[in-house]
Amino acid sequence: MSDLPRKAVTRTARLAALPLGIAGRATLGLGKRIGGRSAEVVTAELQQATADQLFKVLGELKGGAMKFGQVLSVFEAALPEEVAGPYRAALTKLQDAAPPMPAAKVHTALAERLGKDWRKKFKSFDDRPAAAASIGQVHRAVWHDGREVAVKVQYPGAGDALLSDLAQLSRVAWLVGPLIPGLDIKPLISELRERVAEELDYELEAQAQRRHAQEFADDPDITVPDVVAQADQVLVTEWLDGTPMAEVITNGTQEERDRAGQLLARFLFAGPSRTGLLHADPHPGNFRLIKDDGPASGWRLGVLDFGTVDRLPEGLPAPIGDSLRMALAGDAAGVLDMLREEGFVKPSIQLDPDAVLDYLLPIIEPATVETFHFTRAWMRAQAARIADPRSPAYNLGKQLNLPPAYLLIHRVTLSTIGVLCQLSAKAPFRAEMLEWLPGFAEEAERVES
Template structure:
């Protein structure tokens, strides 16, 4: 067996073992309960060991496993506290780090995708990565501009792991098969649609040329923004993307762990402004809202800094060059508690199919996560609020759980919906209080006009 098939087989075996490990620890817990140990102590130990195996495996495997773990990490704030606590350390670790690729492999990738003469342009490359993620890692370097007077500038060199495409798709197929077994680790979070969406977007994320086009558009659109920074693209070739270097202190993952309330509010507001201004300025939605993609750029005077944005591999190219007008209009209608107009509008957009009847009052309750942040001048996002929303929607004992089975999510809203939910999760992890309503009025089509 050659090296690549051996590694692929090992990855598949480790992913397949995840639900078996969980089942084994449940059996272990049953035995301990029969032996007289308190049920809550046994549950905590089972959760801790499960978390350690699950997220260590996801982190080490990179590819689709890593991406799946990062997507789950944003939703950590929705888990009940007694379940979230054992996982939090492992979840948040996935937001900002991953094991590095060997230096020799990096140089081979540069030769393959930038050409054998890459050293004439990339005149210095740091051997240690500054960041590593699901399908690639980033190194700092210096780029010589032969066409611009021969000056040098600092750059970020993003290098895709060899075989990342094959590994990514293989992992996601395997995770889709074992999703049912992993699901008990995350009660209240529907794993299968999350994996399906990751599979659907995988090809775009592997295409660095497509990513370069999106990042260039964003960099140009935000070039004059006082608080948001998007690095420009310097060069792209196959599985290598070179962009301008951005001096950054740390990511939002650090603010989540250690930030002051002032920092949480400031960067949370900048994140929301970027989220909604992006479509208005570029016709695209940045659709990967995990904390590692958002960087804190220190202010020269030591005050609150700017927000840098990275990773444009996952973007939604919006059909009409903006977020759907109906989206803002329906949120406004829900705020006004106009039940009949809300049902009619959701039916027209395909959220409620023909011959399906719903309780309008219950529908308003179900839509609370999308409506409540816009109901007040400044909304305080908290882990407790996020957990309440998930419990209200996902608890089989709740009336709204039955309603969820009657609603449909149109294809055109899939990525928008996942981005919105992920963004609410990020804001809840941050614990930010932001002028959400004001931002929607400025940037969400249909909301300010309704």
């Protein structure tokens, strides 16, 4: 594949063919069942084939298709286990891999953006990509001053591809919706479309990464590689070694999982408080666990890719902490008033405060105990409760609104919890909230005492 397939008609046709392929397999499956094969065996085969086609297309198209797949990948923990198996491997592949752009095109892009003498800026440059993502790929190199660096090069045509893909994906959202219970796909795609221009702008990304690198420069727990150079659609940053989060999820010891989960929770809450920015792309491909020979308490979390951030100059909004504090204190009326004030409940909607509290308490369980064990089973239970039309939580959830100011915060929080559940981490979620979440700590400590 030379670069992104840029013709909108080609990309649209490949995405539009997905439901046709799935429908065809369903018909074939019906024939097999009529022919005597068990429904369970046929269903498993259909699930595997559907996953292979869906995520193969998303990965090969890169652009918005792959970005959408990466976002979905962190929610696989919400799938019922009998469905999750066939999809898990296909989803995980999207977190770190995509067909590479050939070296000749990379060289052309670097010459256009860094100048014809671009090679003089490097002591060495590896033509083989070290990683590939939705809108660019990363090469390992050595900068002229001897520093090991990561060179991110944006795919030609990435902007057009992103917009084309996300427009088409919104039309076939019904395909994916049933896979992730409780997740409304269309608003997710709309939010991704709104972030396109920002993610394509490597200068904005460089600013966000510099801010984090400066703030966490001497931090014992969080490491962010600094920006070395930036020019148009090329970004050069310090190289970051470490164990990819996806490997910790797949093969990590419980000690590694717990430490990774603790640090991930810390970064979720501490990042906005310390930098005024929320890292808004928390899929496993963007994190590394940096270990040494010492105890796990000294291991660090490496954070990559600041192409999408939410600007929160005052940190996370205080009403989040206020409403959580009131919910844990049993103040149902106060919680409902806060939700109305922030726009989560529209003026025309009448709700029972106790029902609202019953809806929230299972979701905020990690904030109630010193250490919470995040598991796929717990996340599946929450997703099923909200997605089951027979459940009171389903009917109440349909009446809630998600204000635009909270949309990205909501997605990032859910995504981070999804990764914690993939890790099966025992994490002190509450301690991080007490330290970093505005509005939560003071009253929570008073109630405990």
